[in-house]
Amino acid sequence: IDFLESHRKLAEANRKLLDEHGVTMIDVMGSVGAGKTSVVEQLVRGLKEKYRIVVLNGDLVTTIDQDRILRHGVEAIQVNTGKECHLDAALVRTVLERLDLGNLDLVIVENVGNLICPADFPLGSHRRVVVTSVTEGPYVAVKHPHVFAEMDFVVINKIDLASVMEVDVSKLVGDLRSVNPRARVVQTSCKDGTGIPELITRLVEEPRRCT
Amino acid sequence: IDFLESHRKLAEANRKLLDEHGVTMIDVMGSVGAGKTSVVEQLVRGLKEKYRIVVLNGDLVTTIDQDRILRHGVEAIQVNTGKECHLDAALVRTVLERLDLGNLDLVIVENVGNLICPADFPLGSHRRVVVTSVTEGPYVAVKHPHVFAEMDFVVINKIDLASVMEVDVSKLVGDLRSVNPRARVVQTSCKDGTGIPELITRLVEEPRRCT
Numbered sequence: 001i002d003f004l005e006s007h008r009k010l011a012e013a014n015r016k017l018l019d020e021h022g023v024t025m026i027d028v029m030g031s032v033g034a035g036k037t038s039v040v041e042q043l044v045r046g047l048k049e050k051y052r053i054v055v056l057n058g059d060l061v062t063t064i065d066q067d068r069i070l071r072h073g074v075e076a077i078q079v080n081t082g083k084e085c086h087l088d089a090a091l092v093r094t095v096l097e098r099l100d101l102g103n104l105d106l107v108i109v110e111n112v113g114n115l116i117c118p119a120d121f122p123l124g125s126h127r128r129v130v131v132t133s134v135t136e137g138p139y140v141a142v143k144h145p146h147v148f149a150e151m152d153f154v155v156i157n158k159i160d161l162a163s164v165m166e167v168d169v170s171k172l173v174g175d176l177r178s179v180n181p182r183a184r185v186v187q188t189s190c191k192d193g194t195g196i197p198e199l200i201t202r203l204v205e206e207p208r209r210c211t
Numbered sequence: 212i213d214f215l216e217s218h219r220k221l222a223e224a225n226r227k228l229l230d231e232h233g234v235t236m237i238d239v240m241g242s243v244g245a246g247k248t249s250v251v252e253q254l255v256r257g258l259k260e261k262y263r264i265v266v267l268n269g270d271l272v273t274t275i276d277q278d279r280i281l282r283h284g285v286e287a288i289q290v291n292t293g294k295e296c297h298l299d300a301a302l303v304r305t306v307l308e309r310l311d312l313g314n315l316d317l318v319i320v321e322n323v324g325n326l327i328c329p330a331d332f333p334l335g336s337h338r339r340v341v342v343t344s345v346t347e348g349p350y351v352a353v354k355h356p357h358v359f360a361e362m363d364f365v366v367i368n369k370i371d372l373a374s375v376m377e378v379d380v381s382k383l384v385g386d387l388r389s390v391n392p393r394a395r396v397v398q399t400s401c402k403d404g405t406g407i408p409e410l411i412t413r414l415v416e417e418p419r420r421c422t
């Protein structure tokens with residue numbers, strides 16, 4: 001059986017389990033240090049009064065990201081892969097089975113810091129988000145078209161640094177639209193909070209209201 | 212035969228081919244946008260009068276990085292993997308075999324933008340360098356110990372942004388020394404040229420003088 005096909009089946013099974021309990025899962029991907037944890041921190045700050053949330057922090061070996069989420073008084077589980085460069089549906093399944101899904105609204109997964117591999121391993125989430133930062137340079141979208149093509153949302157983070165990096169954000173947005181016309185693009189700064197209310201609305205609140 | 216073991220054997224064969232012709236090969240790794248191409252640009256600017264150089268630019272699909280090197284009047288070959296998240300020794304071998312190694316001094320390889328996977332796939336280089344940037348945050352070393360443990364050199368790039376990122380570079384250097392006591396650490400800014408003369412001396416000129 002095709003390797004990627006079997007992973008897709010596992011992802012479908014995860015999605016089914018989540019839907020049975022009315023739980024929404026969001027997969028947050030992005031390169032090392034793009035701002036995944038910072039974005040998730042901003043999301044839980046804005047949503048924890050209204051939704052019951054668990055965060056899954058994917059990484060190789062540390063618990064640093066889990067600790068950052070726990071400080072917000074939100075449950076966070078560290079999901080370490082050792083050396084594997086991406087989370088996969090089977091690993092996420094083992095965590096989902098330990099959760100009290102009947103008493104949860106939202107699972108936010110922070111994937112391993114890697115812009116390439118996680119895109120090939122869907123987890124069964126309702127929404128796939130990639131966080132890219134202006135500090136990665138202006139060509140990220142055209143250099144990773146098959147990655148961005150898979151995404152529902154693209155967060156362009158660290159926009160407070162766009163001018164010092166001399167990155168033309170509108171050109172980057174244009175590139176993103178050509179590799180993925182349907183993806184919603186939100187510009188954020190986790191440093192000053194720019195774009196976070198918009199992200200919360202479009203990524204979490206609007207879709208939930210429709211279901 | 213073990214998968215990683217067979218790659219190691221291919222790497223050894225590459226190294227042997229290079230040594231037969233007295234060519235030094237340097238493997239430059241690092242996450243998306245860390246500054247690999249910028250560092251290589253700075254290296255070729257400083258070395259092209261003195262050494263016969265070819266650059267191999269690894270990526271998924273574009274020729275953007277090759278074009279940047281060609282603009283310096285240095286030969287550059289684009290080595291695209293399609294979707295594979297790292298260069299490997301077999302792919303690099305096919306390129307080495309097309310080069311006039313007898314008339315070259317230095318091959319610089321820019322690996323695919325990915326901090327995790329390339330570390331597991333040695334290419335047969337004489338020196339393995341990872342470029343990390345302060346914009347990736349303060350925990351890169353402790354989060355990727357097996358990667359940094361493999362390296363001969365670590366370049367901490369974009370140090371001109373250290374204060375706006377509020378990253379304590381000396382703490383990062385300390386973390387690097389604990390995960391890899393033998394690695395040489397050089398701090399650079401490709402924006403203002405800081406650290407580049409030191410990098411050229413320690414990475415290229417000093418080692419060559421000993422052989």
Ligand SMILES: Nc1nc2c(ncn2[C@@H]2O[C@H](COP(=O)(O)OP(=O)(O)OP(=O)(O)O)[C@@H](O)[C@H]2O)c(=O)[nH]1
Pocket residue numbers: 030031032033034035036037038039065112113114157158159160161188189190191192346347348349350354375376
């Ligand atoms: N200036 C600025 N810095 C930011 C912003 N967002 C995050 N950072 C900083 O960027 C660094 C990396 O942020 P993280 O949230 O740890 O990124 P990450 O993607 O979770 O990193 P890994 O999980 O290690 O791959 C940290 O030093 C953050 O403080 C932003 O919008 N602006």
Ligand SMILES: Nc1nc2c(ncn2[C@@H]2O[C@H](COP(=O)(O)OP(=O)(O)OP(=O)(O)O)[C@@H](O)[C@H]2O)c(=O)[nH]1
Pocket residue numbers: 135136137138139143164165241242243244245246247248249250276323324325368369370371372399400401402403
């Ligand atoms: N401020 C600052 N920006 C830098 C520095 N070095 C590189 N940059 C910028 O960082 C961005 C990425 O640099 P690149 O050299 O393309 O990085 P890379 O590692 O080759 O990127 P990929 O090959 O796409 O993974 C570009 O916008 C560069 O101009 C530096 O020392 N300081």
Ligand SMILES: [Mg+2]
Pocket residue numbers: 036037038065110
């Ligand atoms: Mg993180």
Ligand SMILES: [Mg+2]
Pocket residue numbers: 247248249276321
């Ligand atoms: Mg590059």
Ligand SMILES: [Zn+2]
Pocket residue numbers: 085086116117118296328
């Ligand atoms: Zn991978």
Ligand SMILES: [Zn+2]
Pocket residue numbers: 085117296297328329
């Ligand atoms: Zn990989």
